[in-house]
Amino acid sequence: MASSTAIPIRLVPASRGRQFGEGLPSGDLEAPIISNGRLAVLILLAGETMLFAGFIGAFLVYKLSAPFWPPPGLPRLPIEITWANTFVLLASGVTMNLAVRAVRRNRIARLRLLLGITALLGAIFLAVQGSEWIGLIAHGLRLSSGTYGATFYTLIGLHGFHVLCAVVWLMAVFAAALLGRLSAFRRSAVEICAIYWYFVCAVWPVLFYLVYF
Amino acid sequence: MSTARAEVPGAGSTGRPQPGFVRRCIFSTDHKTIGKQFLFMALFMMAIGGAMAMLMRWELAFPETPVPLMSWVPEPYMYGGAIPPNTYNSMFTMHATIMIFFVIMPILVGCFGNFLIPLMIGARDMAFPVLNMLSFWVGAIAAVILLASFFVTGGPAAAGWTSYAPLSAVPIYTGVDWGQNLWCISLIVLGISSLMGSINYITTIINMRTRGMTFFRLPLIIWALFITAILLLFALPVLSTALVLLLFDRLAGTHFFLPQGGGEPLLWQHLFWFFGHPEVYIMILPAMGIASEVISTFSRKPIFGYHAMAYAMGAIAFLSWIVWGHHMFQSGMNPALGSGFMITTMIIGVPSAIKVFNWLGTIYKGNIHYTAAMMNALAFVAMFIIGGLSGIFMACTPVDMYIHDTYFIVAHIHYVLFGGSLFAFFAGLIYWFPKMFGRMMNETLAKVHFWITLVAFNCTFFPMHILGMNGHMRRIYNPLQYDFLKPLQPINIFISISAFVLGAAQFILLANIIWSMAKGKRAGANPWRANSLEWTTSSPPVHGNWDGPLPVVHHGPYEYSSPFGEEDYLPQNVETPAKAAVAG
Numbered sequence: 001m002a003s004s005t006a007i008p009i010r011l012v013p014a015s016r017g018r019q020f021g022e023g024l025p026s027g028d029l030e031a032p033i034i035s036n037g038r039l040a041v042l043i044l045l046a047g048e049t050m051l052f053a054g055f056i057g058a059f060l061v062y063k064l065s066a067p068f069w070p071p072p073g074l075p076r077l078p079i080e081i082t083w084a085n086t087f088v089l090l091a092s093g094v095t096m097n098l099a100v101r102a103v104r105r106n107r108i109a110r111l112r113l114l115l116g117i118t119a120l121l122g123a124i125f126l127a128v129q130g131s132e133w134i135g136l137i138a139h140g141l142r143l144s145s146g147t148y149g150a151t152f153y154t155l156i157g158l159h160g161f162h163v164l165c166a167v168v169w170l171m172a173v174f175a176a177a178l179l180g181r182l183s184a185f186r187r188s189a190v191e192i193c194a195i196y197w198y199f200v201c202a203v204w205p206v207l208f209y210l211v212y213f
Numbered sequence: 214m215s216t217a218r219a220e221v222p223g224a225g226s227t228g229r230p231q232p233g234f235v236r237r238c239i240f241s242t243d244h245k246t247i248g249k250q251f252l253f254m255a256l257f258m259m260a261i262g263g264a265m266a267m268l269m270r271w272e273l274a275f276p277e278t279p280v281p282l283m284s285w286v287p288e289p290y291m292y293g294g295a296i297p298p299n300t301y302n303s304m305f306t307m308h309a310t311i312m313i314f315f316v317i318m319p320i321l322v323g324c325f326g327n328f329l330i331p332l333m334i335g336a337r338d339m340a341f342p343v344l345n346m347l348s349f350w351v352g353a354i355a356a357v358i359l360l361a362s363f364f365v366t367g368g369p370a371a372a373g374w375t376s377y378a379p380l381s382a383v384p385i386y387t388g389v390d391w392g393q394n395l396w397c398i399s400l401i402v403l404g405i406s407s408l409m410g411s412i413n414y415i416t417t418i419i420n421m422r423t424r425g426m427t428f429f430r431l432p433l434i435i436w437a438l439f440i441t442a443i444l445l446l447f448a449l450p451v452l453s454t455a456l457v458l459l460l461f462d463r464l465a466g467t468h469f470f471l472p473q474g475g476g477e478p479l480l481w482q483h484l485f486w487f488f489g490h491p492e493v494y495i496m497i498l499p500a501m502g503i504a505s506e507v508i509s510t511f512s513r514k515p516i517f518g519y520h521a522m523a524y525a526m527g528a529i530a531f532l533s534w535i536v537w538g539h540h541m542f543q544s545g546m547n548p549a550l551g552s553g554f555m556i557t558t559m560i561i562g563v564p565s566a567i568k569v570f571n572w573l574g575t576i577y578k579g580n581i582h583y584t585a586a587m588m589n590a591l592a593f594v595a596m597f598i599i600g601g602l603s604g605i606f607m608a609c610t611p612v613d614m615y616i617h618d619t620y621f622i623v624a625h626i627h628y629v630l631f632g633g634s635l636f637a638f639f640a641g642l643i644y645w646f647p648k649m650f651g652r653m654m655n656e657t658l659a660k661v662h663f664w665i666t667l668v669a670f671n672c673t674f675f676p677m678h679i680l681g682m683n684g685h686m687r688r689i690y691n692p693l694q695y696d697f698l699k700p701l702q703p704i705n706i707f708i709s710i711s712a713f714v715l716g717a718a719q720f721i722l723l724a725n726i727i728w729s730m731a732k733g734k735r736a737g738a739n740p741w742r743a744n745s746l747e748w749t750t751s752s753p754p755v756h757g758n759w760d761g762p763l764p765v766v767h768h769g770p771y772e773y774s775s776p777f778g779e780e781d782y783l784p785q786n787v788e789t790p791a792k793a794a795v796a797g
Binding site for chain 2: 032034035036039040043044046047048050051053054055057058061062065066071143144146147149150151154
């Protein structure tokens with residue numbers, strides 16, 4: 001089991017041998033600037049950005065062309081609890097970053113703790129969102145309540161689905177950390193998952209501002 | 214071999230046992246097998262899409278008369294062989310959907326992309342072989358979902374391949390219920406498949422190039438596939454957005470595209486064409502790449518203006534994002550916006566013309582070998598010019614107002630997609646067939662197929678320009694119901710007969726593929742005396758692509774008739790003799 005011996009950052013090469021997501025070795029003698037796994041997740045995020053851009057674009061078309069937004073007679077969105085929830089999600093981004101720093105220094109016990117906290121924060125975010133939805137449905141805001149309800153549930157739901165995927169992914173990384181499969185030498189699984197996690201955190205404030213205000 | 218770089222597990226040279234049949238032929242992670250799987254899937258779908266085109270042509274030539282040999286089709290689809298209007302709507306919808314998403318994209322991007330990228334950049338496989346396998350199987354699931362829609366109540370989608378809302382958003386408008394839902398789901402699933410593919414292609418091309426293979430030594434088809442993958446990556450999520458919203462409208466009672474609930478029907482068109490216009494370049498850029506390879510090889514000349522070709526593709530890709538409104542001149546969009554889209558669209562003519570002139574420059578004073586592959590590539594250039602010129606007509610708002618949604622449009626898209634993409638596919642298939650299957654395609658059969666296809670193709674689609682200029686509507690079921698279209702009926706009959714010949718000619722291609730796979734002349738490693746890296750390994754290449762170490766690249770891929778070599782070609786992995794002499 002890897003001990004938590006501190007290894008100074010930058011002394012550990014990013015990739016040595018085959019790691020998760022590293023693919024097959026190329027004929028190049030030099031390792032690529034960005035490893036395959038990291039490049040792939042960045043490309044994926046480029047596509048995801050377009051998906052969110054499509055949904056946000058559609059949302060703005062409705063919001064900006066409506067005479068009243070939110071339309072009269074429909075419940076307002078709960079701002080205070082969502083502010084708190086925003087901080088929960090942003091905090092998870094910080095703990096994720098601390099987890100990446102921990103694995104770079106080979107502090108495995110700290111890594112496990114931080115990954116666990118991050119996943120928990122993600123789960124709390126989802127739970128609060130879920131309870132918010134239940135409340136809104138009870139107050140009569142539904143998918144079929146005009147474009148206001150429809151865009152709220154699809155856009156926020158799209159983000160929620162991404163958080164859910166990120167939590168599941170993070171749980172897999174967490175399990176790998178618990179099984180002792182991660183170390184400063186085998187850390188790309190954490191780093192790649194972190195990139196996705198940051199994306200999910202970074203999209204949220206944009207949605208929060210556009211949808212709730 | 215350097216110890217830092219372990220050999221690939223399962224490579225031919227390691228002496229490991231070959232994987233079993235299932236791992237080798239069905240759930241294979243070998244990019245070459247996956248490429249062939251895409252090819253066979255696309256050929257299968259092409260037969261279905263083609264058959265529907267034949268039925269449509271029968272209906273247009275001999276409206277509401279029973280189609281011969283089709284009386285066995287059960288009632289809601291056909292009545293004793295006669296095609297009812299709703300089946301006709303489904304047919305043109307599914308013909309286009311199948312041909313675009315399940316034939317041209319799988320062939321050009323799936324088949325040639327998978328097969329060629331690792332071989333031409335000098336890699337043993339894709340960056341993510343398992344993801345690559347998933348990409349094919351997810352694509353196959355999408356195809357099954359689409360085909361399943363033929364068997365649900367109400368039949369398959371019938372709102373056109375563009376599925377404009379609100380026509381597509383309310384089941385009773387077309388009489389199609391789950392057909393349209395499955396259409397949406399199928400394309401969402403296909404989008405996931407394409408996303409996986411494009412992640413793989415981009416990563417592989419950036420990270421897995423062999424030593425010496427700089428970006429400007431890449432063959433142009435690799436440039437084309439690289440740019441295509443980027444277009445796919447950015448375009449398909451926008452289509453997915455539109456499809457998800459449409460599905461919500463149909464299933465969950467939302468009103469995204471329905472005016473009565475505050476929805477915006479025009480938004481569908483914006484989202485669809487924001488995807489749709491890059492999509493047409495997704496379908497032509499790889500074809501341009503194939504033409505560049507084939508024309509250079511068989512002219513025995515370096516490609517004219519290599520850098521200009523690469524930059525032109527980049528420019529086309531960039532411009533493709535800011536032209537989507539030219540599909541919507543009639544939609545009630547702000548006319549000032551229309552002028553902007555007209556200008557950006559016409560600007561695309563510039564990089565396209567650069568490419569055409571560079572192909573002509575390549576042929577000029579070349580030592581042209583009229584092989585079947587070369588003939589198809591030349592036909593690609595010629596047909597693409599016709600399709601491109603009719604595109605300029607349509608880009609012009611005042612002209613487009615007149616010809617919008619007429620057969621002129623049908624003529625244009627078939628000149629670029631059949632005359633362009635499919636002729637390039639024929640060229641690429643004949644050219645890389647020896648590398649794929651280890652045997653040459655029969656040259657005589659290929660030439661017979663080429664000539665019949667070329668003549669029948671032009672007889673089919675050129676008269677459609679005339680129909681369109683006379684006001685023949687694009688998606689009309691029975692042209693005889695309008696008096697002003699009755700005098701044009703002989704043209705329709707001529708087109709249909711040509712189309713039947715065109716369809717029948719494809720059996721020659723099919724026979725050639727099957728015969729050549731089994732009995733074709735065995736091919737050596739480099740039957741065309743070409744330069745790029747795939748010709749430096751055996752035909753078909755071993756698992757892991759090269760038996761020994763990976764080739765090292767010394768120069769670009771188009772060094773034909775080089776004064777430095779003794780032969781008239783200089784493979785990329787051979788050091789330039791003059792340079793070697795200086796170094797030695």
